[in-house]
Amino acid sequence: MKKFEEKTIHSEPIFKGKVISVKVDDVILPNGNESKREIVNHPGAVAIIPITDDGKIILVEQYRKALERSIIEIPAGKLEKGEAPETTARRELEEETGYGCHELTYIQSFATSPGFADEVIHLYAAKQLFTIEDKADLDEDEFVSLMEVTLEEAEKMVQEQKIYDAKTAFAILWLKLEQSK
Amino acid sequence: MKKFEEKTIHSEPIFKGKVISVKVDDVILPNGNESKREIVNHPGAVAIIPITDDGKIILVEQYRKALERSIIEIPAGKLEKGEAPETTARRELEEETGYGCHELTYIQSFATSPGFADEVIHLYAAKQLFTIEDKADLDEDEFVSLMEVTLEEAEKMVQEQKIYDAKTAFAILWLKLEQSK
Numbered sequence: 001m002k003k004f005e006e007k008t009i010h011s012e013p014i015f016k017g018k019v020i021s022v023k024v025d026d027v028i029l030p031n032g033n034e035s036k037r038e039i040v041n042h043p044g045a046v047a048i049i050p051i052t053d054d055g056k057i058i059l060v061e062q063y064r065k066a067l068e069r070s071i072i073e074i075p076a077g078k079l080e081k082g083e084a085p086e087t088t089a090r091r092e093l094e095e096e097t098g099y100g101c102h103e104l105t106y107i108q109s110f111a112t113s114p115g116f117a118d119e120v121i122h123l124y125a126a127k128q129l130f131t132i133e134d135k136a137d138l139d140e141d142e143f144v145s146l147m148e149v150t151l152e153e154a155e156k157m158v159q160e161q162k163i164y165d166a167k168t169a170f171a172i173l174w175l176k177l178e179q180s181k
Numbered sequence: 182m183k184k185f186e187e188k189t190i191h192s193e194p195i196f197k198g199k200v201i202s203v204k205v206d207d208v209i210l211p212n213g214n215e216s217k218r219e220i221v222n223h224p225g226a227v228a229i230i231p232i233t234d235d236g237k238i239i240l241v242e243q244y245r246k247a248l249e250r251s252i253i254e255i256p257a258g259k260l261e262k263g264e265a266p267e268t269t270a271r272r273e274l275e276e277e278t279g280y281g282c283h284e285l286t287y288i289q290s291f292a293t294s295p296g297f298a299d300e301v302i303h304l305y306a307a308k309q310l311f312t313i314e315d316k317a318d319l320d321e322d323e324f325v326s327l328m329e330v331t332l333e334e335a336e337k338m339v340q341e342q343k344i345y346d347a348k349t350a351f352a353i354l355w356l357k358l359e360q361s362k
Contacts, residue, residue, distance in 0.1 A: 022195070036199070037247070061184060118247045
């Protein structure tokens with residue numbers, strides 16, 4: 001879909017990091033005027049809603065430097081180059097929670113910040129969890145703690161702003177609909 | 182909450198744009214090792230779920246340069262400096278849809294991309310909409326088209342990936358729960 005397309009007339013690379021890169025595009029707007037767009041490129045990510053057999057959700061707490069605080073989220077992680085999102089989802093679930101799953105269901109994908117970034121998250125639900133004896137390690141710069149909470153407890157964490165993250169907010173509503181079926 | 186805090190030992194400014202700024206922080210991890218964090222600072226935003234008296238949701242279609250495609254979203258916009266989120270919400274609703282509202286309810290706030298950005302969106306539901314005769318203009322680089330859809334139509338747009346945005350995905354689940362009450 002290209003409605004209101006903005007054509008690039010120049011693209012200025014600003015930064016190439018290990019995770020993100022940044023550029024400023026000069027564009028022609030639909031009315032013929034020129035403007036600039038500041039854009040962050042990101043490899044994309046997966047997030048997983050891990051649901052236990054008794055309907056609890058598994059969450060991870062971690063420090064988020066961008067926010068300068070720790071928040072509680074569903075497990076998630078960046079896509080590796082050439083890796084299928086489903087493979088990333090299984091790997092991140094294992095690394096962050098120590099669980100594998102017999103049932104992994106794709107829910108949907110969404111852009112997290114379309115106003116300035118191209119990051120897309122592919123969201124999955126993981127059920128029929130089992131403990132992996134010799135689990136894969138976290139990345140060396142990742143520190144997380146785990147918790148297993150009921151839907152009511154998760155909703156309380158939203159009110160207390162311990163849960164403060166779009167994909168996790170979505171996950172809680174998704175679980176609420178799932179459990180009301 | 183500062184669990185697993187990462188202490189900054191140096192912060193390198195990379196870019197200061199009109200919307201975002203970018204920096205790279207050298208940090209000390211909880212285990213004493215050093216690492217780098219690439220961080221995007223953003224002023225934050227509001228998003229509004231506009232609900233008509235007959236339970237439809239108003240959506241806006243716009244081109245998102247970061248994604249190089251147009252997507253359909255709930256109305257949203259950046260916070261102006263010093264502006265209360267509720268004021269931004271009323272302004273953006275008016276600019277993007279031409280509607281005012283008699284009832285504006287705060288739902289929750291969430292970070293959109295906590296892995297690399299500090300953007301936080303404050304989400305509101307707008308009801309009892311009324312047409313504003315002499316509405317405020319869009320920003321000069323904004324082009325949007327409007328649509329009013331039922332929940333079922335919105336869900337179909339998710340399946341067709343016309344809706345491809347975290348805050349709008351959340352909004353649809355929120356409306357589904359609202360309408361199932």
